[in-house]
Amino acid sequence: MPIKTLQEMRILVVDDDAFILKTLTRILQKAGVTKLICSDVATEALKHLSSRLKPVDVLISDLNMPELDGIELIRYIGELPNKISLILISGEDKRILETAESIAKERQIDVLGSLQKPILAPELLEMLQSPELVKTVESRELGANDLANELRLALQNHEIEPFYQPQVCSDTLAVVGIEALARWRHPRQGLIPPNIFIPLAEQLNLINELTEIIYQQAFADLASLHQQGWQVTLSVNFSAQCLAWLDVPERVQKALKAHEILPKYVIIEVTESLLSRDLATSLDILTRFRLKGLGLSIDDFGTGFSTMEQLRRIPFNELKVDRSFVHGATQNHVSYAILESSLNLAKKLAIKTVAEGVEDQADFDLVKALGCHIIQGYMFAKPMPMDDLCGWLTMYNSKAE
Ligand SMILES: [Mg+2]
Structure with missing residues (x-):
């Protein structure tokens, strides 16, 4: 994938396990991701997800968290106006992951895949190279640039x-x-x-x-x-x-x-x-x-x-x-x-x-x-x-x- 896309991509990682957060941060930063947000509290993550100014492109989320589980989180993203791609992580049974994945798809969420712990870098990076995701990020950047230029003109006009x-x-x-x-x-x-x-x-x-x-x-x-x-x-x-x-x-x-x-x-x-x-x-x-x-x-x-x-x-x-x-x-x-x-x-x-x-x-x-x-x-x-x-x-x- 062009490195630029990874740089432009805003990724939110939610997991109550500090070790997983650390591992993912290391993998993603090494791959060139600069707009990375990590949260160990799901309710805090909701605020980032609804941000229109800094829209999240990809959510990497644990399925099992104390105050909000992954299924609830999926329901929440499904109701948001902006498009967010999803990667699920879990130490749970593979079948639970698959069920969660199909619920997300039901809700028209773009599921990039699911990761089982322990997380491997190549597997994760491959998911972030999905052509549809790359296209979304590139077109959003273009839209934002247009609006920025228009705002400059608007002040003059x-x-x-x-x-x-x-x-x-x-x-x-x-x-x-x-x-x-x-x-x-x-x-x-x-x-x-x-x-x-x-x-x-x-x-x-x-x-x-x-x-x-x-x-x-x-x-x-x-x-x-x-x-x-x-x-x-x-x-x-x-x-x-x-x-x-x-x-x-x-x-x-x-x-x-x-x-x-x-x-x-x-x-x-x-x-x-x-x-x-x-x-x-x-x-x-x-x-x-x-x-x-x-x-x-x-x-x-x-x-x-x-x-x-x-x-x-x-x-x-x-x-x-x-x-x-x-x-x-x-x-x-x-x-x-x-x-x-x-x-x-x-x-x-x-x-x-x-x-x-x-x-x-x-x-x-x-x-x-x-x-x-x-x-x-x-x-x-x-x-x-x-x-x-x-x-x-x-x-x-x-x-x-
Ligand atoms: Mg006022």
């Missing part, structure tokens, strides 16, 4: 623009703010969602450019809203990569001055899970945002790992609870517990709170009862272009009167 989602005060129901969310209006494919192109922009080092395009446009729009009498705040999302350049707060300040906007009307949102890379630099930048009078919000709260630590070290003055803990929290006691404790924590720290993902009256009643200040979600409005926002604000206000 002004195809990326902010949409705005209103934020409402939980007490008065008045609109108090908007969040700018990037949208890509692709000439042929229509609106491309940010979960596809933001990670791509980060990978291609285009995220700074993209963020600047969004906040420049959003500041112009905010100035126009203020002129029309809508004294709302504006939240802008900053990726961790944007926090690597020390002059970012000054650039933002300059743009604010150019649009004659007071800094207190702008809130910088930073995702908590992204803050760990270069903490000293991020801390420097984020603190200077606050010193310049801008707001600082910890976004997607509850989804990261070092939540408490981030809150202690970084001068946030707003906390946004992630939508996954808000919508349907009345029905889910785990979400409820996280939502409640996040809001309590913010209250103790005297930080303003925003709940995202409020979709219905039950969500609204709950977050309001738990003391959340600001509500954002489909119950009020979806993100919309500037042209629609003005109309929406007028309509919303006339209804409220």
Whole structure:
């Protein structure tokens, strides 16, 4: 097989046996595999399998694991939209392996073969040379390259623009703010969602450019809203990569001055899970945002790992609870517990709170009862272009009167 394909192939190995993981890692790395993920916990492996940004091409999985067995794993892959090829490993009877293999085939999964322990290198490498697999990997690389080139052009051609989602005060129901969310209006494919192109922009080092395009446009729009009498705040999302350049707060300040906007009307949102890379630099930048009078919000709260630590070290003055803990929290006691404790924590720290993902009256009643200040979600409005926002604000206000 061309070595390039093995280099491009993302392989996930799941086995609760550390020795097997080690053996497979050695064989695969020696053969030129660079995108290798190993996991001894099947439930953790599920996260990698559902990743759209870094799609797994091949799953090499043990059939018998404590918290999730191979058959359950096969069912899970069968339901995924992306195509994953499968190699099964087991110390079990050959017949059990064969049965598992046929279940996988039933579910339209491309089974490359099964390996019995002990694992032999030539046998495994031969399976990875399946023509169908090679074709899938090559065509996927091609597709990703196309999209990357198109994103570069999109930035030049002004195809990326902010949409705005209103934020409402939980007490008065008045609109108090908007969040700018990037949208890509692709000439042929229509609106491309940010979960596809933001990670791509980060990978291609285009995220700074993209963020600047969004906040420049959003500041112009905010100035126009203020002129029309809508004294709302504006939240802008900053990726961790944007926090690597020390002059970012000054650039933002300059743009604010150019649009004659007071800094207190702008809130910088930073995702908590992204803050760990270069903490000293991020801390420097984020603190200077606050010193310049801008707001600082910890976004997607509850989804990261070092939540408490981030809150202690970084001068946030707003906390946004992630939508996954808000919508349907009345029905889910785990979400409820996280939502409640996040809001309590913010209250103790005297930080303003925003709940995202409020979709219905039950969500609204709950977050309001738990003391959340600001509500954002489909119950009020979806993100919309500037042209629609003005109309929406007028309509919303006339209804409220
Ligand atoms: Mg956000």
